Amino acid sequence: MAEQTLNIPQLIVVAIVGFVVLRWFFSSPSSSSSNAPRPSAANSGRRIDPVQVEMLLQMFPQVGIREIMWDLQRNGGNPNATTERILSGRGLETPPISFQPHATETSANRQSTSSSNSASTIAAANAKSSQPDLITRYNLSSKLSAASQGDQSSTKNTSQTPSGKQAWSQNKAERAQLLQRRREEMILAARRKMEEKDRLAARNGISL
Amino acid sequence: MASATASRRLMHEYRALTIDSPEGITAGPIDEDNVFEWEAMIQGPEETPFEGGIFPATLSFPKDYPLSPPSMKFTCEMFHPNVYPSGLVCISILHPPGDDPNHYEQASERWSPIQSVEKILISVMSMLAEPNDESPANVEAAKMWRERRGEYENLVREKVRKLLGL
Numbered sequence A: 001m002a003e004q005t006l007n008i009p010q011l012i013v014v015a016i017v018g019f020v021v022l023r024w025f026f027s028s029p030s031s032s033s034s035n036a037p038r039p040s041a042a043n044s045g046r047r048i049d050p051v052q053v054e055m056l057l058q059m060f061p062q063v064g065i066r067e068i069m070w071d072l073q074r075n076g077g078n079p080n081a082t083t084e085r086i087l088s089g090r091g092l093e094t095p096p097i098s099f100q101p102h103a104t105e106t107s108a109n110r111q112s113t114s115s116s117n118s119a120s121t122i123a124a125a126n127a128k129s130s131q132p133d134l135i136t137r138y139n140l141s142s143k144l145s146a147a148s149q150g151d152q153s154s155t156k157n158t159s160q161t162p163s164g165k166q167a168w169s170q171n172k173a174e175r176a177q178l179l180q181r182r183r184e185e186m187i188l189a190a191r192r193k194m195e196e197k198d199r200l201a202a203r204n205g206i207s208l
Numbered sequence B: 001m002a003s004a005t006a007s008r009r010l011m012h013e014y015r016a017l018t019i020d021s022p023e024g025i026t027a028g029p030i031d032e033d034n035v036f037e038w039e040a041m042i043q044g045p046e047e048t049p050f051e052g053g054i055f056p057a058t059l060s061f062p063k064d065y066p067l068s069p070p071s072m073k074f075t076c077e078m079f080h081p082n083v084y085p086s087g088l089v090c091i092s093i094l095h096p097p098g099d100d101p102n103h104y105e106q107a108s109e110r111w112s113p114i115q116s117v118e119k120i121l122i123s124v125m126s127m128l129a130e131p132n133d134e135s136p137a138n139v140e141a142a143k144m145w146r147e148r149r150g151e152y153e154n155l156v157r158e159k160v161r162k163l164l165g166l
Helices: A002-035 A038-043 A051-058 A065-074 A081-087 A096-129 A141-149 A151-160 A171-204 B002-019 B117-129 B140-148 B149-162
Strands: B025-031 B034-045 B052-060 B070-073
Touching: A051 A065, A051 A081, A065 A081, A065 A096, A141 A171, A171 B002, A171 B025, A171 B034, A171 B052, B002 B025, B002 B034, B002 B117, B025 B117, B034 B117, B052 B117, B140 B149
Parallel strands: none
Antiparallel strands: B025 B034, B034 B052, B052 B070
16 A cells, blocks of 8 residues: 555656656757757758859859858848849858858759859850851751752742641650751741841842 | 659640740750750741841759749850850749849749740740840840940841851
8 A cells, every 4th residue: 555655656756757858858859950940041051042053153253152152041042132242342251161061061062063064064165166056056958958959849848837837746756856847947947038138138239 | 743743744835835836936855755854946036136046945844843943045155135154044934933032023924833835935035135134144245235236236146147057
């Protein structure tokens, strides 16, 4: 009997202690989850659009990617504000070292993507400067000469293009072919039209 | 799951654009095995220096399309105030809503799932005709367009001809 009455307060004490321990356990993750808003504030950093970062980097290659990301994160991902800030000559703040953890996580890949991106844009720009025109790019020179040889057939072709509301094919390869043909016809028609304009201009004695 | 929805929607749009394409626009997947990468051709609008030109561009769709907008990049040289030197197009319809706390753009102008590839391409066409001076992507082009319109137009015309191999 006495043992049982002793047991009940003991049980209560155990329950209380257990409760407190559990509270403590739960509170420690929750205190770390109260830190979580900081990563989620840095999550607004995750909301930083890599496209925006890339845009800004292209506009201001002299500014570092971390400065751009830091500023974007602080102004809530507003590239216009960042742009204005850079243009106003105030310059961007140097991000604190504590910005690193989040930055390394995303900007590491970003840096790699952006560097590969900038490499590819440089490559693209180089390719662009030496980029062939659409005729060479889409291998249309043979079709162009064929078209200019038979001018009537080409005009027939152009008359086909405006009415070119093609049907939808169930076949994948056929669809791809149709699309390619429509693309080519568009380029060839434009080229022919431009040549025609040149001819008219030359006839009227107007240069260009 | 989301990407399945996106592919279905993209195929649907591809079909609609094939059957009834707007004047001067051709668009579709580069390779149907990957419907998230498209190539589009846009005709230069008439009575603009871009008239007579054909401009190729790529469209990259996110996996959660149509919740997020695609990005669009010209793969030819484009000298235009709203096109970055890299070819990336910067117009409001390609910006997700809520992207602009300064309210330069109205929400209705920005991307929403009820927009479509067709609407993007039509917007880009009208952008070629009427550059938006407020947020220039190519500062040099914007400046020339504003201050030396004649020179800008001649430069564009020259590029159009070069692109067609003339």
